[in-house]
Amino acid sequence: MRFGIFGLIIAALTLSACDAGPSGDGAASGGDEGKMLIVFSSRHYDSDYALYKAFEEETGIDVRTIEADGDLLVERLKADGERSPADVIVTVDAGRLWRAEQEALFAPLESASLNETVPAGMRHPDGLWYGLAKRARVIVYAKDRVNADQLTGYETLADPAFKGKVCARSSGNIYNISLLAALVDRWGTEKAQAWASGVANNFARDPLGGDTDQIKAVAAGECDIALVNHYYFARLMNDDDDKKIVENLAVYWPNGEEGVHVNVSGAGVAKNAPNPDLARRFIEFAMTPKAQRFFAELTNEYPAVPSVEYSNAALEALGEFEEDPISLSKLGENQAEAQRLFDRAGWP
Amino acid sequence: MALTGGGSHMGHLIDTQLTSYVSNSAALVVITVIGTILLGVPTAWLTTRYDFPGRKLLLVALPLSLAMPSYVSAYAWMSMTAVGGPVHDATGGLFPTVSGLLGAGFVFSISFYPYTYLLARQAFESNGTNSFEAARTLGAGPWQAFRKVTLPLARPAIMAGTALVVMETLADYGTVDFLGTPTFTVGILRSWISFGDPEAAARLALILLIVTLFIFGSERLVRRQSRVAELGGRNRPQHRVVLSRSAALFVCLCCAVPVLLGLIAPGLHLLTLALETQPVRSPIDAFWGTITVASLSALVAAFLGLGAAYAARTGGWFARASVRAAHTGYAVPGAVAALGVIVILAAMQDLLDNVSPLAAPTIAGGGLVALLFAYQARFAAAAIGPCESALVRITPSMDQAARSLGANRWAVIGRIHVPLAFSGIATAALLVFVEVMKELPATMILRPLDFETLAVSAHHYASDERLAQAALPSLMLVALGLPIMILVSWLVSRRQAESAAP
Numbered sequence: 001m002r003f004g005i006f007g008l009i010i011a012a013l014t015l016s017a018c019d020a021g022p023s024g025d026g027a028a029s030g031g032d033e034g035k036m037l038i039v040f041s042s043r044h045y046d047s048d049y050a051l052y053k054a055f056e057e058e059t060g061i062d063v064r065t066i067e068a069d070g071d072l073l074v075e076r077l078k079a080d081g082e083r084s085p086a087d088v089i090v091t092v093d094a095g096r097l098w099r100a101e102q103e104a105l106f107a108p109l110e111s112a113s114l115n116e117t118v119p120a121g122m123r124h125p126d127g128l129w130y131g132l133a134k135r136a137r138v139i140v141y142a143k144d145r146v147n148a149d150q151l152t153g154y155e156t157l158a159d160p161a162f163k164g165k166v167c168a169r170s171s172g173n174i175y176n177i178s179l180l181a182a183l184v185d186r187w188g189t190e191k192a193q194a195w196a197s198g199v200a201n202n203f204a205r206d207p208l209g210g211d212t213d214q215i216k217a218v219a220a221g222e223c224d225i226a227l228v229n230h231y232y233f234a235r236l237m238n239d240d241d242d243k244k245i246v247e248n249l250a251v252y253w254p255n256g257e258e259g260v261h262v263n264v265s266g267a268g269v270a271k272n273a274p275n276p277d278l279a280r281r282f283i284e285f286a287m288t289p290k291a292q293r294f295f296a297e298l299t300n301e302y303p304a305v306p307s308v309e310y311s312n313a314a315l316e317a318l319g320e321f322e323e324d325p326i327s328l329s330k331l332g333e334n335q336a337e338a339q340r341l342f343d344r345a346g347w348p
Numbered sequence: 349m350a351l352t353g354g355g356s357h358m359g360h361l362i363d364t365q366l367t368s369y370v371s372n373s374a375a376l377v378v379i380t381v382i383g384t385i386l387l388g389v390p391t392a393w394l395t396t397r398y399d400f401p402g403r404k405l406l407l408v409a410l411p412l413s414l415a416m417p418s419y420v421s422a423y424a425w426m427s428m429t430a431v432g433g434p435v436h437d438a439t440g441g442l443f444p445t446v447s448g449l450l451g452a453g454f455v456f457s458i459s460f461y462p463y464t465y466l467l468a469r470q471a472f473e474s475n476g477t478n479s480f481e482a483a484r485t486l487g488a489g490p491w492q493a494f495r496k497v498t499l500p501l502a503r504p505a506i507m508a509g510t511a512l513v514v515m516e517t518l519a520d521y522g523t524v525d526f527l528g529t530p531t532f533t534v535g536i537l538r539s540w541i542s543f544g545d546p547e548a549a550a551r552l553a554l555i556l557l558i559v560t561l562f563i564f565g566s567e568r569l570v571r572r573q574s575r576v577a578e579l580g581g582r583n584r585p586q587h588r589v590v591l592s593r594s595a596a597l598f599v600c601l602c603c604a605v606p607v608l609l610g611l612i613a614p615g616l617h618l619l620t621l622a623l624e625t626q627p628v629r630s631p632i633d634a635f636w637g638t639i640t641v642a643s644l645s646a647l648v649a650a651f652l653g654l655g656a657a658y659a660a661r662t663g664g665w666f667a668r669a670s671v672r673a674a675h676t677g678y679a680v681p682g683a684v685a686a687l688g689v690i691v692i693l694a695a696m697q698d699l700l701d702n703v704s705p706l707a708a709p710t711i712a713g714g715g716l717v718a719l720l721f722a723y724q725a726r727f728a729a730a731a732i733g734p735c736e737s738a739l740v741r742i743t744p745s746m747d748q749a750a751r752s753l754g755a756n757r758w759a760v761i762g763r764i765h766v767p768l769a770f771s772g773i774a775t776a777a778l779l780v781f782v783e784v785m786k787e788l789p790a791t792m793i794l795r796p797l798d799f800e801t802l803a804v805s806a807h808h809y810a811s812d813e814r815l816a817q818a819a820l821p822s823l824m825l826v827a828l829g830l831p832i833m834i835l836v837s838w839l840v841s842r843r844q845a846e847s848a849a850p
Contacts, residue, residue, distance in 0.1 A: 038797060044808040044812070045812065046628055050631070065798060066714065066797060067478055067792070068793045068797070069792065069793040069811075071540060071541045072686065072687075072792060072793040073793070075546065075687055075793075076690055076714070076793050076794075076840060079693070079694035083697070085797075089618070096409065099656040102544075170525065170528060172525065172530070172534060172537070172538045172541065172542060206447075206448055206528050207528050208426075208447045208448070208526075208527060208528035209447075209526060210526075211813065212813040213426075213430070213754075213813075216430060216431070217430075217431070219432075220431030220432055221431070222431065232813060245432075249419075335542060336542060336543045336544060339538065339542035339543060340360055340364075343364035343365045344363075344364050346486045348368075348528060348530050
């Protein structure tokens with residue numbers, strides 16, 4: 001028993017020692033070998049692990065991460081203040097990028113090469129953050145029950161003709177909030193409110209589960225159309241076991257007049273970054289074709305850099321779409337308003 | 349600014365969703381309490397009163413559902429019962445999809461019944477079946493004797509178990525969010541996440557805390573009133589009624605139902621998923637990470653729990669009140685508790701920086717120390733309870749006897765209290781181990797760099813809707829929890845055997 005206790009204490013001490021060790025070494029040495037870059041990320045996908053690994057191999061810099069849900073990351077960075085060890089901050093949603101921006105967690109990054117490769121809409125005007133990859137919010141429908149002609153944009157979800165036939169996840173979900181935030185900007189509060197209420201009235205069942213569950217519900221006949229992110233659909237298409245789920249389903253691009261709502265994952269240099277130079281190199285590396293391909297090929301997202309070529313059967317099959325040119329910071333500004341509209345609409 | 353923002357936000361909540369948040373929480377508590385009592389109390393009574401084949405196995409198996417985190421159970425049950433899932437197909441769609449209020453109540457019942465079961469069983473064992481026999485000889489039917497005599501005697505223990513169930517139910521976020529039952533805790537998290545208003549979230553969490561304190565206070569009151577009954581008829585070895593063959597089979601099946609629902613069915617489903625899938629990342633690091641934080645916290649909790657129990661035993665009203673307050677950490681939603689810890693650590697850091705600007709150690713932010721602090725803040729209740737009940741058995745006269753024989757204070761603690769209270773302290777440590785193992789938000793945000801735990805890794809995959817990938821870390825979590833819970837059962841029964849000895 002005693003040995004057990006001492007063993008644990010020693011384990012704890014070693015662990016905390018390891019914890020403090022490398023950061024000191026990194027600052028001292030001159031070459032890239034042994035340097036350490038700390039990434040605070042709310043992404044945890046295979047593409048990101050591939051990106052870290054490729055960066056490590058290319059530069060010899062050690063990448064260490066903390067992965068946690070976006071809002072917790074923001075609070076942690078706020079509380080840590082000047083002591084924060086973070087070099088790079090990565091989040092999955094434009095609203096959260098905006099929140100981090102409001103809390104002044106980013107340091108501006110001026111980079112000629114980034115300005116050249118990343119389209120203006122995919123980065124902050126002052127270089128506070130740069131988009132890594134995109135996800136589109138689309139409508140999935142059952143081919144045998146819905147005629148593609150009936151679908152006329154996001155408005156369709158609120159169309160009384162689809163009463164009792166619509167599935168969507170809960171309103172607390174950030175993808176839904178960002179979509180409605182964009183619609184508030186597009187249509188104004190009144191129409192956006194009417195839309196949210198219309199969709200809530202059309203639900204086939206109370207919101208439940210994630211986007212994949214909505215797709216499965218359409219496949220199972222519980223509903224005819226569902227609001228989901230394209231990348232869950234693409235993942236099912238690319239999986240040998242799961243592709244039979246989407247056999248009789250299709251994706252409708254709600255291009256409408258204004259285009260499809262697209263959300264972005266982005267990265268920025270942390271304001272108190274111990275190694276701002278390494279952070280810049282990391283973000284620049286993430287925009288190279290090699291790194292951008294990871295997002296398309298491993299996570300089925302659309303790369304932020306449009307010229308990048310990739311091979312992904314599902315994304316090719318889904319085809320082209322028009323992107324909503326909204327300024328991404330609007331998604332953050334309208335976020336609270338969007339949740340209020342959802343609450344009033346009774347969208348659980 | 350924060351005040352006005354919070355104020356208008358509260359106004360909005362009251363106008364829109366607040367009633368549904370509150371009514372969902374209330375309904376969920378009612379369903380879960382009924383469910384856990386129905387699953388926990390009869391099984392406790394049947395395994396105490398009767399002897400039947402499989403009883404020994406069930407004694408070990410019944411508490412094990414606690415090793416299955418409720419959010420994992422929710423993922424598994426929803427995927428089993430959704431259209432196309434194995435249960436749905438096998439029953440031809442008769443078994444409804446686990447979702448909404450009833451679904452969440454079902455998942456909580458099968459996950460939390462061990463709290464009720466463990467405490468009820470302890471009460472049945474220590475009160476003995478003698479009172480039941482006595483009632484029978486006086487002409488009461490079996491049901492009447494159980495209802496009028498046995499149940500009232502065990503009521504304080506059942507209430508104590510139920511209080512834990514209520515707190516877990518109110519604080520949960522993962523399960524209710526996934527199953528589409530927006531409760532008060534979902535409201536708290538939305539105030540923070542969607543409205544960007546952590547202060548409003550903290551205020552709402554405070555309301556939840558006060559409600560819980562109230563529930564907990566009434567539970568204490570009831571327990572105090574019936575303390576005499578607890579001491580009454582124990583210390584008598586049990587003799588159990590041997591059942592006829594068909595009755596034994598029936599009882600055995602009844603007692604197996606909770607284990608089947610809470611552990612075996614979801615476990616098997618996860619196992620099939622895990623076997624079909626190639627893991628993306630090896631879970632070995634996460635496994636060791638979990639063991640490290642859970643065992644360190646268990647150790648710290650044993651010391652703190654004992655200290656708190658001492659304070660409650662010997663201290664004044666302030667000490668007792670602080671210990672009660674520490675209990676309520678259980679009822680705070682994990683993410684809000686994590687937020688609180690971040691803020692407290694930052695404040696402490698500022699203080700240290702001011703005192704000695706150069707030599708101040710780093711405590712803010714993440715790291716093992718911060719993490720251990722967060723766990724203790726959250727799970728003190730699990731540690732204090734068993735320590736307290738262990739110390740109750742050591743009467744002041746034992747202290748006096750030892751002191752009169754020349755032992756000093758430390759010798760009394762070391763040679764009398766610790767050996768006598770050992771199983772209670774060990775139970776406390778193991779329960780904290782299991783809780784820490786399952787804990788998510790604080791672990792996620794405060795862990796050291798590149799440090800994985802099984803719960804975090806399962807959450808990452810599940811939140812990305814990759815249940816098959818989440819299956820392996822979830823299963824390992826359960827596998828790790830199983831031996832711990834078996835040890836807890838063994839310690840509890842040892843304690844009962846000790847107190848039953850003449």
